[in-house]
Amino acid sequence: MDTLFVSFVVILAGGVMALLLARRFNLMKLVTVAVMSCGCGIGLVKSLSLLLSQAPTAEKSWAWLHFFELTFKVDSIALFFLIPLFAVPPLALFYSLQYMADQQKRVRVAVNYFFFAILVASMALVVMAANMITFALAWEIMSLSSFFLVVFDYQVKANRQAGYLYFIFAQAGAMFLFAAFALLYSHTASFDFAAFASVPEKAKLLIFLIAFIGFGSKAGIFPLHIWLPKAHPAAPSHISAIMSGVMIKMGIYGIFRIYLLLDAATPIIGQVVLVTGMITGVLGVVYALAKQDIKQLLAYSSVENIGIILIGLGIGMVGVSEQNQAMAFFGFAGAMLHLFNHSIFKSLLFMGAGAVLHQAKTKNIDQLGGLMKRMPITGRTFLAGSVAISGLPPFCGFIGEFLIYYGAFHGINNQRFSFILAILAIVSLAVIGGLATACFTKVVGLAFLGEPRTEQAARATEAAWGMGLVMIVMAAACLVMGVVPEPFIRLAFAGIRDVGFTAGYDTQAFLAVVRQLSQAILIFLALLALVSLLRKVLYRGKEIGSGSTWGCGFTQPTVRMQYTGTSYAAEIIDFYRPFVPVRRLYSGISRIFPGKTTWETGVDDVAEINYMQRLIKPLLQFLNSLRWIQHGNIQLYIAYIIVAIIVLLLFL
């Protein structure tokens, strides 16, 4: 366990070095990235070996401020969360070497690296924390450091606003967490996590729900997700990759951890998590489909994947309350594996989006097109990531979903309500899968294929080699994990080793299925190779012509006639209309000789609209009526303080 702390120190040292070397731009980047990657490497090796060696849970604590104690503990779940946490940052850092190329902003870049280091270390501390004080401390450091990462381009007003929105959601979420902790403390009179189980049954549900809201605002469950589609486009792409790939998973970690610690008997917890997961998943992907900004789309797709992970966790929890060991086991394991997979392919996609933004200077799908030929590496790796995130074999996304399906199908033989829940979970997974296919064919098909829709898209060239290399590595990882899934499934199984209820579940039969699954994928790949070969043979010595696309008789096609992202998604969006309001602005035609006419459509987030109307507006009105308190008169302010002290001293 000490090795893990060494790795934190190395990572933080890397961050501090960035500040010290800020004047020498390239040297600073190289040194920082090398040192931090080294730290992550140490952490990764150590946590992997601890996880695989079946080491028992280790604990460590220090006294802090004489009164509190900082306690850290690693069990298998913590170790499993540490793996993506240490694996993704080095890749993102390597990518940032060429992504953060602006010499003018060197101080800012250095500060960015510094907060990056703090973010990674604090996330690791969140995972290892074993009492409330430690957890809250690490959680707050994580939220604050990521806030500074989001507002990297603070001169742009929209980015500042996105940052503030994130800040509000992070702090409001933390407030809920503290409320839950306070309730816990009032029952147990101890900061220690281990004491949670002794809370009376009645209080457990309430505590869980409050904590669920708190963690959910970090994870991005519907309707607490609205900061994601704002913050991700604002942040630099490698930061989005880390935040979406790793940081929002801390919310999932919190939900899972508090569920295990409370060990509540009520079935409502599992049902709430499962239903939230379904809503989050389906609406997340529908909104993703509706967005034309690639990074916004990816942010909504993160919401969708959080939904899938929650479905997995929910299946597991329902399995526990139904005493169905197989269902619980595969639900939890599927959630873990999908979480791991998502951290890889989502980072890959964000990096691809970053490369597109860097080269084509726009991230609007309706202005892109034809990038596959101009950016072959980015295009191909993005395609791989898209197949993976749609949950399609032979890439890794399928494997996680396969486990969740497996768990859900084991719930089919339950009775009554949990049977219905299992059905709904399976159907919503299928619908999410179908919609994700639609969503990512849209991105790949419209941004990367076809003809460029604008001049700047036509002028785009391939991104720098280092960025391409990172994306190739990640795409290859997605493929390997999809074709040879067994080691990774074993890893996920090792990750849930310390979950009491599922411990000792016999996995041999399932691992045999996994081997056959990977065989089936190999058969598919072999057939694919065979048919491609056949195709080659059929085309040998033939005349291959080239011409323009058949326009069904129309001879003057232009690139503007292509289908756009908006038109591609229109029909599906229309189907989900009550939940996805479409805004249409039409200037109309009023005179005989009409002037400039405009037509604009867009999709607003139903959660955002409701916050605006039901929360923000009444709140602002109320606060406006209290404005007289702030008058700028210093004597009266002093009077406020005196009155407050008197009231506190005398009456409390």
Place this chain on the structure above:
Amino acid sequence: MESILSLCFAILIAPLLPAVIQKVKAFFAGKQGPPLLINYYTMIKLFRKGSVYSTSTSFVFRMGPVVGCVTSLMMLLFFPLAGIKPLFSFHGDVLILFYLMGLGRFFTILAALDTASPFEGMGAAREAFFSTLAEATVFGILILFFRITGSLSFAEFFSGRHVISLSSEHGALLLLVIVALYIVMLTENSRVPVDDPATHLELTMIHEVMILDHSGPDLALIELGAWFKLLFYSAFLSMLIEPFHLESALLNSLLFYAVVCFIYITIGMVESITARYKMNMVPKFVLTPFALVFFVTILTMELVK
């Protein structure tokens, strides 16, 4: 050995059966119709040709037909045609197979979008939409079958202790499933009333418009894939419909292919006597089987313990 023979036969006969549909349609129209072997001739003709590629396209366009064809072929590899043990099978194969179909769709859509043609984009958008709706029904059916047989594999659906068959104790439930699966078949294979393969206007097509730019062997692969897919769905249906299990594998196969033929004939009849729905009616039509399957699954709460 039996499995290999059965698979080879299925692959060979797949192009023949759609000609039956054309014959039926011709009969209804009072015409003679093309010869039964028409699809083999088409195949040979297409294989001999070269291709013209649009300058807009990339490697994805060339990958589309290959992936589409192979994913459909995979279905036949894992399906117990005529109750004969398939070449491969394992617990959970239905999940990966239907997801492979999704992969085929993914690349077909991408190949269509790769041409930069507005018509193909339109077809792709519709395909993406309707298939998400059909997917829910397919998984509904899988849930029901898991409830009855406790299995997630095509081979185990139709063999073992709890067999899915009209003559079993759950036969009544299957009637609704058959209707649902029939509608899914029409949707997934772009048949009337969802899509009209013989329509004359690109704006009203779904599948046909997506492959406008493919030619030569590429087009042949797409056609092959489509025939395999249709054969898979009708084989699935006929395994549900056919209640008998004879001792002799040969007789069994004969009966099985007779039922398959019958299903193709009904497709031809449906196409002759109905028109394609208006586009905005299609989602409702595609959702109908989901309602049916969901209803049936709820029924099992009491029937299957």
